[in-house]
Amino acid sequence: MKKPVVMAIGGFDSGGGAGVESDIKVLESIGVHGVGAITAVTAQNTLGIKHVTVVDHNSLRKQIETLLEDFKVSSGKTGMIVNGEQMKVVFEAVNFPLVVDPVIYAKDGTKLIEDLEAFKKFLLPRATVITPNAVEAGILLGMKVETLQDQITASKLIHERFSVPYVVVKGGHVKSSESVDVLYDGKEVIQLSSPRLPGRNTHGTGSIFASSIAGMLAKGFPMKEAVRRAKSITEESIRYGLEIGRGIGPADPMVPLEKIAMKAGVMKDMEIFAEFVEREKNFYLLVPEVQSNLAHSIDPKYVTGIEDIATFRGRIIREWGGRVRVGFPVAFGYPTHTARLLLSIINKQGVGDTLINIRYDPKIVELLKRIGYEVVEVHRELEPQGQEGKTMSWIVDHVYESLGKIPNVIFDRGMIGKEAMIRLWTSSIEEMMESLTSLLREIGK
Incomplete structure (x- = not known):
């Protein structure tokens, strides 16, 4: 039996809520085979990140090259890419459609990207689609993203300024009665709405959303449908977020399965x-x-x-x-x-x-x-x-x-x-x- 292969590039979350291990779990749940390249090992739980060990960029390069020697990778997803050297490796080594999740800060405020300019220089040119939340979109553009109109403006500016073919500005951080994600493809603005869920256990939702898009693209879905399905998976994951630990628990991407x-x-x-x-x-x-x-x-x-x-x-x-x-x-x-x-x-x-x-x-x-x-x-x-x-x-x-x-x-x-x-x-x-x-x-x- 054959399945599409998707590569997740990012950190390892010791609490199992986000990172490459979460990406692979999501990918397997939607019927694609996930492989991973690790950029950092974190010591974290539901209360936050306690320590980060950054993987040497040469090791990251070797991981990606080794995977590409053997697997036909249909698409990929990046998460925590720590520094400019790692970003340059991704720029040089990746040869497949890439979903970029710009995890600039963790939920506890820990900074996960050290060099924002390198991110713009190396990762954005490789991105097929980028999936920032409102805060991340604001950081990339140097503006506040607080309303739906701001999301629309930001999606267009990221597309124009950084030449990213598809931009999704997520609405989870925007205060409104609904959660609206804005997808812009250079021509059309598409708004994807869902009820705003009250659950507090939302750790890893960005990973779930981005890896779901990558998986759906690998299965052959067009971008709009891939994003729509990813939003549905993420919404279901939030609805049944796990009450484990004493802090913010992880969303559960296995619920649909x-x-x-x-x-x-x-x-x-x-x-x-x-x-x-x-x-x-x-x-x-x-x-x-x-x-x-x-x-x-x-x-x-x-x-x-x-x-x-x-x-x-x-x-x-x-x-x-x-x-x-x-x-x-x-x-x-x-x-x-x-x-x-x-x-x-x-x-x-x-x-x-x-x-x-x-x-x-x-x-x-x-x-x-x-x-x-x-x-x-x-x-x-x-x-x-x-x-x-x-x-x-x-x-x-x-x-x-x-x-x-x-x-x-x-x-x-x-x-x-x-x-x-x-x-x-x-x-x-x-x-x-x-x-x-x-x-x-x-x-x-």
Whole structure:
């Protein structure tokens, strides 16, 4: 099997939050092979950098040359290039498209580039794209970059002054309701917006963004799409920044890969549940007239929307003779009532990954109480008019406002045009099957 190869040139972060080891982790997560050339070894943790050992420029040259002797490098990314001698090595040795992340200062204020003029002389001429934040863009140009208009101006000036084909001025340091990154290609200004996330664990986001661009370019994506995908990866990494150490923790670039693995697990769980449903001879007694469906999510901590919740696209259907058929395929992001209700519960209290709707019967409600579940009744006639598509969120909000929590069993007795229904949520697929098994055992007596 062959993969594109991307070279990361920069420092080694002993805390694992940024640097070449972070770059390689990102590159591997998006399907390219990462190789690295080390410019410095840092002694650092989440509290900051304690010591830096600079690698001799001749050693850096040998690292790059050795890699190029054996690998066909599709693109590269630079981070911490400490001094003019190292920058000259990169200028002379690199022969592939280069994403330059101008890490002038670390988050704790440590200066990481000793010679800014050498940076302009040697690294910028090699850059295919440069990715400064607002502060770094301001330092390069000798101006303040504090607004979106400043970002646009800075991107054009860097392109014109230093002849860099593509310039991305990131908006993380610009005070605004959204985070807007500005991409300029010499002709067009492209604004890429995303919600401003509240997380404080953002160490290494610059590395994640730049190495993601390099990886996407190596995979053949055009620059605009490479930047867009890199922004999405970085945003997801910030959303789930790691609470490790006592300072600013690292962003987690592995989250997209972890979520893919979780979704594979969810699909396997759904297959197991379908087998359970179809072999339980009395399961048809639980299926309402409008049929049932199961909603099952990835770990609730990682759920950001309906796209992280799976249901059976064809529902759980009661057929003649007491048979039950599960309507495959399993689909993520399909906006069923069960999926929307589960999402509302997760958004409200952060727990629960499985939910099913079953037939309303006072006996079933009592049996669920006997199993040990807390039960709450919702009166659908209290639902405000004009709530089409928002019923599930209304149910959750209404219950939470009344009780300060969401009991595992929520039922209503229906109304004109609305079938009475029981909705049961659990913390796992195993708990759901155990509870339904107990319920069916009692119903069958």
